[in-house]
Amino acid sequence: MSITPCNELLLDNQFCFALYSTSLLMTKVYKPLLQELGLTYPQYLAMMVLWESDGITVGEISNRLLTDPGSLTPLLKRLEAEGFITRTRSNKDERVVELRLTEQGRALHEKAKAVPACILAATGRSIEQLDSLKDELVSLRGNLGKAV
Template sequence: MSPAKSCAALHLDNQLCFALYSTSLMLTKVYKPLLQSIGLTYPQYLAMLVLWEGDGITVGDISARLLTDPGSLTPLLKRLEAEGLITRTRSSADERVVELRLTAQGRALQKQAEAFPACIAEALGQSGSELMALKDDVIALRDKLQNAL
């Protein structure tokens, strides 16, 4: 039996999904040594970015910002708490709600992380305006996909 004729539309290199997936993997690899220097994983870094924007938010808030399920964040947040970077407390108004606050140590990490965007821009060899345009295009794509669901 001869192999089925290959359909160009199904070639891996012709897939937008693979281009985005593989690019995300490479970007995470570029971040890895930066994040290791401050003791964070990439998912922890994303959570800390949200907290650095606005301290005193709920698990639901951070879940919405990261487009993830609140239950999947719990182990990550427990680890950040164990490392002394955040506190997790039940809301006095509604004990089902968990509020997150940065510790002094968590706030101090922000200063170290402030150099990361410039490091990423240098690794990509693009100007700030080029990176912002690319980010805007990717966000527009994400929004279209979200609306299609």
């Protein structure tokens, strides 16, 4: 027995599916570029935060990445094992873990500078178009954040 779907429930009409499937494909485009750097996509995001703000805490990086600090611990341990960062307990509060780039982590920044141009080329869009889309998505994220 076949169910006749209403237009509101057709998969191709769903904004959430367009966003989800685009995100999946975006990470697939990133994958070979990041493999050359020895990073996964989540590790790349964490490294970008550290390249902007070296010497931050796990809580601060968690806030920037909109994730739970506990879920970052395995990722950060792997970055430390790879020699990209150090994790040390704060002298002021031993519950706080501070993150610092190593020389190898700073050197990786130079290698990663080619990634954005590759991603831009893969999108087939101009930087202006992507900036506009990013601004819309950030606004949407803000609205959704208020709803949860």
